[in-house]
Amino acid sequence: GDSVTQMEGPVTLSEEAFLTINCTYTATGYPSLFWYVQYPGEGLQLLLKATKADDKGSNKGFEATYRKETTSFHLEKGSVQVSDSAVYFCALNRGYQKVTFGTGTKLQVIP
Amino acid sequence: NAGVTQTPKFQVLKTGQSMTLQCAQDMNHEYMSWYRQDPGMGLRLIHYSVGAGITDQGEVPNGYNVSRSTTEDFPLRLLSAAPSQTSVYFCASTPSVSTEAFFGQGTRLTVV
Numbered sequence: 001g002d003s004v005t006q007m008e009g010p011v012t013l014s015e016e017a018f019l020t021i022n023c024t025y026t027a028t029g030y031p032s033l034f035w036y037v038q039y040p041g042e043g044l045q046l047l048l049k050a051t052k053a054d055d056k057g058s059n060k061g062f063e064a065t066y067r068k069e070t071t072s073f074h075l076e077k078g079s080v081q082v083s084d085s086a087v088y089f090c091a092l093n094r095g096y097q098k099v100t101f102g103t104g105t106k107l108q109v110i111p
Numbered sequence: 112n113a114g115v116t117q118t119p120k121f122q123v124l125k126t127g128q129s130m131t132l133q134c135a136q137d138m139n140h141e142y143m144s145w146y147r148q149d150p151g152m153g154l155r156l157i158h159y160s161v162g163a164g165i166t167d168q169g170e171v172p173n174g175y176n177v178s179r180s181t182t183e184d185f186p187l188r189l190l191s192a193a194p195s196q197t198s199v200y201f202c203a204s205t206p207s208v209s210t211e212a213f214f215g216q217g218t219r220l221t222v223v
Contacts (some may be wrong), residue, residue, distance in 0.1 A: 042216060045203065099144075
C-alpha cells in the first residue's frame with residue numbers, strides 16, 4: 001500500500017537557519033504530493049503541493065521538488081523564523097481522495 | 112469563509128457512552144473524510160465519502176459509523192466509546208477536481 005516516511009523530530013533551529021525536512025514515499029502510479037502545516041491548536045493547512053514529476057511547489061519561502069527517481073519530496077526553507085514553529089506533514093494522494101500522511105515533524109525555531 | 116466546521120472542539124466521554132462529532136462544509140465539495148491524529152502515527156483515515164449517500168471505510172473504521180445525507184454534512188458517530196478512541200479528530204473535504212484537502216480545526220476527544 002501507499003506510505004510516506006518523513007524524518008523524525010523534533011527539529012530545533014535558530015532563527016535564520018536553513019531548514020530541510022526529508023520526505024520519501026511509496027506509491028504506485030503518479031501521486032500528487034503535499035506538505036501540510038499544523039500550528040499549535042489548529043487544523044492542518046496546505047503549505048505547498050506538486051502534482052507531477054519535477055514540479056516545484058513553493059509558498060511562504062518554503063519549497064519542495066517532486067523527485068520521482070528518488071521518490072522524494074523534501075521540504076526546504078532558506079531562513080526560518082520563529083513563526084515557522086509548527087508540525088509539518090508530508091502527504092500523498094493518488095486521486096482516490098484517500099490521503100496518506102507521514103507521521104509529522106515538529107519544528108521549533110528559537111530566537 | 113467558514114470552510115470546514117467541526118463541533119465540538121473538546122469533549123470528554125465516559126467509557127461506553129456514545130456521541131456524534133459534527134462536520135459541515137460550505138464549499139460544495141463532493142469528497143469528505145474523517146481522520147484521527149495520534150502521537151507518532153500521523154493522521155489515519157477512519158471513513159470517507161465520495162458524495163451524498165455514499166460512504167466507505169478507511170484504515171481504522173472499527174468503532175465508528177458515518178452517514179452522508181447531504182453534500183454539506185458528514186457526522187462521525189462513536190457507538191460505544193473506548194479509551195483507545197482518545198484522539199484528535201479531523202474532518203476534511205476535497206473538491207472532485209482537485210487532490211487538495213481542506214481541514215477543520217479538529218475535535219479533541221478524551222475517553223475516561
